[in-house]
Amino acid sequence: MTSSITTEQIFQLLSGIPDPEIPVINIIELGILRDVKWDGETCTVVITPTYSGCPAMKVIEDDIRIKLKEVGIEKVKVDLVYTPAWTTDWINDEAKEKLRAYGIAPPEHSSVDKGLLTGKVRHLKCPQCSSENVSMISQFGSTACKALYRCNDCREPFDYFKCI
Amino acid sequence: MTIQEAKFQYLLRLGDSSLIIGHRLSEWCGSGPILEEDIALINIALDFVGNATAILGYAATVEGNGRTEDDLAFLRGEREFRNLLITEQPNGDYAATITRQFLYDVYTYYLYEALKSSKDETIAALAEKSHKEITYHLRHTTEWMYRLGDGTAESHERMQNAMNDLWMFTGEMFDMDEVDAILIKEGIAPDLNTIKEKWEAHVKPVIAEATLQVPSYNFKQKGSREGKHSEHLGFLLAEMQSVHRSFPGAKW
Numbered sequence: 429m430t431s432s433i434t435t436e437q438i439f440q441l442l443s444g445i446p447d448p449e450i451p452v453i454n455i456i457e458l459g460i461l462r463d464v465k466w467d468g469e470t471c472t473v474v475i476t477p478t479y480s481g482c483p484a485m486k487v488i489e490d491d492i493r494i495k496l497k498e499v500g501i502e503k504v505k506v507d508l509v510y511t512p513a514w515t516t517d518w519i520n521d522e523a524k525e526k527l528r529a530y531g532i533a534p535p536e537h538s539s540v541d542k543g544l545l546t547g548k549v550r551h552l553k554c555p556q557c558s559s560e561n562v563s564m565i566s567q568f569g570s571t572a573c574k575a576l577y578r579c580n581d582c583r584e585p586f587d588y589f590k591c592i
Numbered sequence: 593m594t595i596q597e598a599k600f601q602y603l604l605r606l607g608d609s610s611l612i613i614g615h616r617l618s619e620w621c622g623s624g625p626i627l628e629e630d631i632a633l634i635n636i637a638l639d640f641v642g643n644a645t646a647i648l649g650y651a652a653t654v655e656g657n658g659r660t661e662d663d664l665a666f667l668r669g670e671r672e673f674r675n676l677l678i679t680e681q682p683n684g685d686y687a688a689t690i691t692r693q694f695l696y697d698v699y700t701y702y703l704y705e706a707l708k709s710s711k712d713e714t715i716a717a718l719a720e721k722s723h724k725e726i727t728y729h730l731r732h733t734t735e736w737m738y739r740l741g742d743g744t745a746e747s748h749e750r751m752q753n754a755m756n757d758l759w760m761f762t763g764e765m766f767d768m769d770e771v772d773a774i775l776i777k778e779g780i781a782p783d784l785n786t787i788k789e790k791w792e793a794h795v796k797p798v799i800a801e802a803t804l805q806v807p808s809y810n811f812k813q814k815g816s817r818e819g820k821h822s823e824h825l826g827f828l829l830a831e832m833q834s835v836h837r838s839f840p841g842a843k844w
Contacts (some may be wrong), residue, residue, distance in 0.1 A: 480642030481637075481639050483638070510717040
């Protein structure tokens with residue numbers, strides 16, 4: 429009975445779940461939701477964490493169960509996978525624009541950046557005034573996935589979504 | 593020793609080191625020298641504890657006795673822990689915390705880089721995940737090595753004292769035994785001699801640029817492979833395990 433709901437429909441349904449820390453983008457846009465499959469009567473949802481210790485994963489798992497229960501899917505298995513390792517490269521341009529509009533500077537470069545270790549300067553733009561005259565306050569911001577910056581022109585502090 | 597037993601031991605070494613150093617860092621919560629550093633250390637602590645959860649969870653699966661990662665973290669005694677001695681050393685002042693983290697971060701940077709090509713798929717996946725995070729940890733501690741080592745006379749002195757105190761714990765990071773031999777043969781774990789070369793080539797120039805000296809003594813403390821720890825681990829476990837032991841099986 430429940431298996432008349434296709435995996436495409438479930439994807440559509442789960443796109444209504446926002447990231448608990450960044451509610452302007454959903455778990456598909458962020459690349460956390462990896463797969464949905466039917467195994468008999470059981471719906472298996474595969475998710476991957478952004479960071480090893482991301483405390484949002486439990487909330488996301490609960491949200492998935494609630495969402496599926498609403499459409500009558502009771503048997504749900506949520507699998508947490510670590511491979512392929514999550515990367516900011518999975519965030520598409522549309523989602524990046526949503527981040528920017530929300531006040532978070534989106535990840536600018538590929539995660540495969542050797543300059544990371546040496547702290548090479550990147551060309552970030554202030555999400556408020558688009559100035560490139562910005563400076564890093566701290567590599568670690570309000571959550572593990574963000575760094576804290578300040579715009580030297582408009583003086584607004586802002587979060588930067590780190591490339592990983 | 594079977595491959596399964598060796599793998600379980602090896603995972604305890606990795607997972608316990610992450611758990612204990614993560615717990616140590618979490619002790620800074622609310623008392624960091626500045627707000628940004630408080631937040632940074634707690635973010636790093638979270639990475640370590642997350643890594644420990646995954647690795648100890650896998651260790652429990654490999655063991656196959658029905659234990660969970662929580663059982664391993666909260667219901668083992670001091671002599672059953674296999675974390676490196678450096679990870680349990682007290683936070684001390686900020687110089688001691690930074691020096692401890694730096695020496696350990698360089699180690700994990702090269703160790704997890706090598707583990708990315710482990711023939712055990714789960715270990716390789718977890719290593720790939722963690723290595724990205726470790727890259728940020730190392731960048732953070734390296735900056736503080738320069739800032740404090742090559743800072744004021746007092747910060748320099750504190751850093752040198754920390755280096756003198758902690759250097760003796762770096763030797764056992766590269767000790768190998770039967771566990772390593774079995775897993776190296778299977779392509780699951782790297783030869784730590786190769787990690788040691790990379791570690792030394794990385795650590796020494798940073799210490800020099802931070803205007804610090806590598807201590808001249810040759811003594812190296814060891815013991816964690818056999819569960820012989822410094823006196824600090826018992827106190828740490830007493831605190832970390834107190835809630836779980838007071839309310840066995842509690843869920844929240």
